[in-house]
Amino acid sequence: MPRQNEFPLLMELGAPGRRAYLLPQLDVPARPIDELIPSPYLRSEPAPLPELSELEVVRHYTGLSRRNHGVDVGFYPLGSCTMKYNPKVNEDLAFLPGFASLHPYQPEETVQGALQLMYELEQYLCEIAGLQRATLTPAAGAHGELTGLMLIKAYQEDRGEGHRDEIIIPDSAHGTNPASAAMCGYKVVEVKSNDRGGVCVDALREVVGPQTAGLMLTNPNTLGLFEEDILTISELVHDAGGLLYYDGANANAIMGKCRPGDMGFDVVHFNLHKTFSTPHGGGGPGSGPIVVRESLIPFLPVPVVERREEAAQAGASLEEIPSQFFLDFDRPKSIGKVKGFYGNFLVLVRAYAYIRSMGPEGLRLASEDAVLSANYLMRGLSPFFDLPYDRTCKHEFVISARQQKAEGVTAQDIAKRLLDYGVHAPTVYFPLIVEEALMIEPTETESKAALDAFLEVMFRIAEEAKESPQGLTTAPHHTVVGRLDETQAARHPVVRWQQGTEEGTPNDHR
């Protein structure tokens, strides 16, 4: 199949003087602009921006959208990312004018519905985590990690243990864990995995001590395996005076089955854009609320949503007691603020709507189906691919392309070939402890037919790897562009379009 013709850049379209959007006529008396603002503050030329008609812009971005895969387009088994279906109704709800058109500095009495939604969502998340309070402010999982670590630091300092400067992180962890620890001024101590894919408890014993501020753990971990020794691990860390941080990236496996708080975790983040079905939007915005144990509540970032005592006791509605919710900024031990305003509110609306649609049994079934689907795929793939940890997985699992590597076909080649079949590739080369790793997460929203179709495709690719590896190492063949040269992109970065550099000359080095 021939490639589609090259797609022009926005900056290569349009014509001088063309307009797509007109403003109403200025309806106050116009004055020369340099009478309002002295000319040294003004730019001498208008900023060089495109000049297109509305239809040109519409065709351009419609065309670009068609050059993109999404959950609505096809299967997206990207491990660790929980690419489940994003319910349409939640999009409509987020864009209700009563949510989308609120200014964060509006008087509290004019935003009571928004505050109530945040208050209730916090309660739901606390119940799911098995902990006591939450902040909805963090904008993403990594942002939640940073916030959570700041809380751990504040807690340790408050009890005179500020010298604790180490965070323990398993070697299978997401890169965000060590990066967040470093941003919080901590030293990172890595702990090895054992041959069952879990944290090696003996190795943990070696590194935990009076210098330990805390441990970060994903459970199930990035291999999709439940940490069987979690209770021992939490006891070890707590006994040494450290706290436990739960990376909620994989919480889709455990909703209603078990709770991080019960496992011993003190701080938990949830990725609302994974577990609670809010869309990923091409990489964000997400939302990474953190839920904490009693002892950490004083340190939460400001503001937190509170409810007036009398309303809470009476369980009164807004009709009965108006203005019962408020933002509490007066928290002397708070770590401060981690983001402008109150978090990614429109993402919170979607997650709230999801939890309300699913209810307690629905969330549990979602996790059960996610786990069942993952095990079904894992078993189905095991005749053709290496299974580095052969035990029941949770919502995702990791296979290795070791066998195929021997034929000259890598995990990357398999990933690229999947694109030809209209399937998004799994996460590749992660976790780092598995050679030629492919991490697969089907989620609970895929039908059995979709899972079977994926198995069929993977079976075919395994066959191709033996019979015609060339087709894999040069894949993809049916996408709008062929395999792109990442080496060239990194060696000579071209990161913006410049007039006269259509041929792709790199940016001039200053």
Added chain:
Amino acid sequence: MGYPYLALTRQERQEMLSAIGATSTADLFSDIPREILLQENLDLPEPLTESELVRHVRKLSDCNISLDTHASFLGAGVYQHLIPRAVYHLANRAEFVTAYTPYQAEISQGVLQATFEYQTLICNLTGMDVANASLYDGATGLAEAALMALAITGGSRVVTFESMHPDYRVVVDTYLRAVDAELVVIPTDQGVADPTALEPFLGKETAAVLIQQPNLFGLLESASEIGARLEGTPTLLVACVNPISLGILQPPAAYGADIVVGDGQPLGNPLAFGGPSFGFMATRQKFIRRMPGRIVGQTQDGEGNRGFVLTLQTREQHIRRQRATSNICTNAAHSMLIGTIYLALLGKEGLREVAIQCAQKAHFTAERISALSGWELLFEGPFYHEFAVQAPVPWPQVNAALLKEGIIGGLPLAKLYPERPEWENALLFCVTEARTADEIEHLLQVLKGVK
């Protein structure tokens, strides 16, 4: 009962369980220690069908006052502008909304190319060489810029002014305290930074000076003078700017900014109760490998077709781990896409007109308010589309009177500057192109009547 977002039937579950040799789902969770395995359902509300959900959530939203129905004069970081309808239709195409980070470039050319276009537009607006593919928001963007400056210079201190948005300052301070760096805030009694006040802080310990242009009070800082003072010193100039204002204001590169950040909400994004929006960051070519966040680069396939990929990924957490330039992973891609499409629709002339209309309407309103008896501008000096005025009566009276008339008044400075009793009754008004002459007239009528 069934659940609309679960796809497996009871029959299929059974088939799948047998295929993997399990008898029940309980088998799949036998690795969870018994003592923590939940025996009962979570204590959450029972599920709602779609129509019930819509009714319930709509009721909550109806408890809020939407700025679609009330004229608002609030700004201070979040701005109401006219947004072309096409922005929503295009940005909300499902292929954009339901995609993940474009790790598989060949089937993510839509997001990648749009991001490359975005990087170009941000460079064109700011005059800088390179831009990243977004941070969470303006406040965290500023904090990331401060950390980046610390890493580049090896300094231990960051200096800013009281005229910088207080919420932004708190965020920067929260980030800096975690790495034992200091944030110095220089007072601005007259509402703007005094460049000579920087003198005691110039030195190699100071990694950066952070300015906001226009600042929280809407005033224009002497950015060129500050830039000139920092020239030849190791200290970097970080400018936090409003992207719409760059339709008419000097690009930060012109006054020597080394890192430019800001909140992208004004570019076509809804007010959203403050989030999500996106943070933009642009810098000089020589700092490209020190920048946090994703970057999209141009390249080609084996046949020479142009294409786009995530590049310079060795800066990022998934590769460099604890030595990464930042921990950021999920960013604000979709809000950034909205901003890109907004700029494409507004275009060169459109953005300039928006910026001009904001300035015209704000100056007109400021003049009229300060002509009312008892009202006066808090500060002198050039401003863009926000201004602070002292009210002759306590501010709650003013805003209550306005609200009764369907108007959301200005932001009381007392909320952001409780430590400044002299600004106690000052209100910060913002007037954008979205406010009509009738609305401004209505505002003046109410203010006139406030006693």
Added chain:
Amino acid sequence: MSVPANLRYADSHEWVKMEDDGVIVGVTDYAQSEMGDIVFAELPPVGAEYEKGEGMAVIESVKAVSDIYAPVGGTVIAVNEALVDSPELVNDDCYGDGWLVKLSLPEKVELDELLSPEEYEAQIEA
């Protein structure tokens, strides 16, 4: 894998070549092939001083980052500026045009501690 006989080696895969006024340091053929396509080399400033074993440079491929350790202690007297525009030289000619750093003459005892070609070859085969 090529392991030239006229060079000495560190077990962290750097090679050292003696010259009259100092030593040239680069990465071995084994190291460059393990790294894959090199896209960037972050070199130290001239004048910087390093102890033996200290990280002094970083080379990057598309998806990996490797520290380059000083195989002997010394002061940086030159760096390979050509790598700024052509990092691929490390892949194409790691023992020649793809050199990284020139250090001042080290203590003899440190030189003696380096591996011989035979010893290094044995290490990479193991």
